[in-house]
Ligand code: SF4
């Protein structure tokens with residue numbers, strides 16, 4: 001039973017409530033989704049831990065409402081950072097999902113991505129006719145393999161093009177994985193572990209054929225799947241080096257970038273920052289751009305505020321996701337930065353949507369697209385249109 005591993009921690013919860021609102025200066029809301037829910041106790045960490053306990057003790061049958069509350073969580077990990085007794089809350093919530101999904105308990109809204117990944121290896125459905133990866137980056141083997149992942153390929157194809165141009169501009173021998181398959185992380189997040197393993201095995205087989213030495217991912221979910229989750233499974237284990245795009249670029253860009261005299265703010269994606277401790281590498285890459293002024297939002301590093309899309313929330317509760325991204329956007333706008341930069345397609349797509357809809361005076365950019373721009377031309381573009 002997945003939850004049994006965490007029983008000790010589940011019983012340790014003191015029900016203090018610091019996982020909802022911390023109340024200290026700069027940390028008003030710990031749980032990013034809670035203010036946008038119906039505010040039941042089970043809609044933030046304390047109540048979810050209690051639900052986990054009830055499931056562990058087989059004390060209740062999970063109703064559709066409870067299931068909804070369990071899956072309103074983005075697994076962002078902010079509650080874990082603020083829990084005074086340091087409970088491993090993300091692991092507990094993931095185990096709870098694993099427990100329920102393993103027993104056939106699934107949100108209806110997640111059925112489609114489960115089906116699409118099984119059928120097409122991609123949560124967004126069948127592969128479109130148009131090829132996203134440029135021809136020069138499609139190779140059978142290469143030392144450096146960029147793995148774009150499903151969300152970049154389908155929702156932000158400009159990322160794939162930017163990485164291709166960037167790597168070419170850096171003079172690398174590289175290929176971009178062009179099989180349109182997902183790393184399986186969306187299934188991992190919703191607790192569908194068998195489906196995750198099957199999807200990951202299919203993707204690993206295709207990666208192995210390319211014989212890379214280094215795999216680079218700009219999507220934190222792909223990065224975590226390849227670097228950490230696959231290594232925990234005998235069938236998926238590999239000996240490729242896995243790097244996040246920011247780690248990969250850091251030693252390669254100093255002295256090669258043209259000026260960008262603009263204020264820029266960096267959004268820490270939860271899976272990159274809190275889950276994997278990568279905070280400084282992307283900031284350091286940005287600091288390599290002459291003239292660029294890096295400013296922090298009110299919440300940053302381990303206190304960063306989630307964009308609202310993680311944990312499957314984007315697929316199941318778009319209303320919550322949309323309101324949550326607005327809170328983060330307010331923080332970005334308060335810095336008066338011209339660019340809101342991140343390196344997660346989920347965060348980027350949410351910001352882009354919200355900025356365009358509200359015609360906000362900030363430009364969303366991914367690390368790859370921004371660095372590609374300054375590697376090529378340097379720019380003093382007008383960001384006021386927000387697109
Ligand atoms: S902060 Fe930690 S101990 Fe306190 S209620 Fe939340 S999960 Fe329980």
Ligand code: SF4
Nearest residue numbers: 031073074076077079
């Ligand atoms: S992981 Fe994030 S969304 Fe989930 S309960 Fe904790 S703070 Fe809230």
